[in-house]
Each structure stands twice: as structure tokens, then as C-alpha cells.
Amino acid sequence: MARYIGPIQKKLRSLGLDRFGAYNERKKVSTTFSRKRVSEYGLQLIEKQKAKFLYGVLERQFSNYYKKASKISGSTGENLIVLLEKRLDNVLYRAGLFSTRKQSRQAVNHGHFLVNDKKVNIPSYQVKSGDKVSWTEKSQKSKLFELALNTSKDIPSASWIQLEQSKIGLTIINEPSSADGELVIDTRQIVEFYSR
Numbered sequence: 001m002a003r004y005i006g007p008i009q010k011k012l013r014s015l016g017l018d019r020f021g022a023y024n025e026r027k028k029v030s031t032t033f034s035r036k037r038v039s040e041y042g043l044q045l046i047e048k049q050k051a052k053f054l055y056g057v058l059e060r061q062f063s064n065y066y067k068k069a070s071k072i073s074g075s076t077g078e079n080l081i082v083l084l085e086k087r088l089d090n091v092l093y094r095a096g097l098f099s100t101r102k103q104s105r106q107a108v109n110h111g112h113f114l115v116n117d118k119k120v121n122i123p124s125y126q127v128k129s130g131d132k133v134s135w136t137e138k139s140q141k142s143k144l145f146e147l148a149l150n151t152s153k154d155i156p157s158a159s160w161i162q163l164e165q166s167k168i169g170l171t172i173i174n175e176p177s178s179a180d181g182e183l184v185i186d187t188r189q190i191v192e193f194y195s196r
Contacts, residue, residue, distance in 0.1 A: 015050045017184060044193035051185045055084045056101050061124065066194050077187025078178035085176040088115065089123035091133065094180075095163050095170045096155030097148040112139040127172050134169035
């Protein structure tokens, strides 16, 4: 499966993010050059790339999310963020089990989780209100489970997710809103990019 494996800090800087989540701020490096003025199209492209990078999706999948969001009633930008938030890998990240979405994506790929007692190994699986996510019996004896248990003590879960601390299983209390998404993303620019 294709994914970004290049230098994280370099990518964050190119998207205008000094730091994000578990990726700490890099030391300031003095530079003698000045950045060129970014065009309107350039700003729209950066916002789209920022959303793709932060949620770990590629172009075709992101484009499909946008098409799906545009067919749902309401604001397309807000619908897009909600669809990205409902991805299983993002839910595990938001629950505080993993410090990055890359970790949670890999855990899902390796088949460590059950959704409503059915094994799911697709990171893009869309959760619904009332869904219960739990670890497989075999995975509860793994080092990954111990890591998630420790991480969940330090990182609070999102308000729309109820975490059961003992077995670190979780329940989706209600659907996430666009306000629960990444606030650094300007969805208006993304909508304008696809509306050209």
C-alpha cells in the first residue's frame, strides 16, 4: 500500500506546519532566502496536500471522499472532515491509543481490531454511531497492546469516543463534527480547489 515515507519535518515545513501532534518542533535554521508569494491556486493546493498528509490518504482516495462529501446535504468542507474523522485508523488515534495516525493505521492493517466483533483490517473503514471497537484476543497479549494501554493513560480520548480503560475497547457515542477535525485545515480552500 502506498504511503509517504519521506522526511516528516521537511514535509511539515513545506505545508506551513512547524509542529504537529507527536512530531515535535524542529530547531530554527537561519536561512538567507525569502519565500515567493504563493498564488491563490497554490494556497488551495497546500490546504489539500495538508489534509491528505495529516489523515494519511492518497489523491484518488481523497478525491473520492470529496465527491462523497459533496453529495451529502450541508457544507461540503465540513462533510469532508467528518468522513476523514470516521476512518477506523483515525478513530484509534483520536481515542488516544496511538500517538500518530501512522501507528494506528499499521495496527489496523495487521488485523489487531474487531468492529462489532468482526475482524477489520481496512484503515479506511467508516465507523458509525454505536459501533464497538475492541482488540482481538490474540492481540491483547501483544507488546502493541501494552504500548496502547500506556499511551491511552497519557492522551485523552475525543468527546465522541468512550474508552473502556481496562480492555482499551471503545464505543462511538455519536458522530464526530467538523469541529472535532484538524483545525489547521482550511476546508474552504479545498472546496474552491475542487470547484475550479
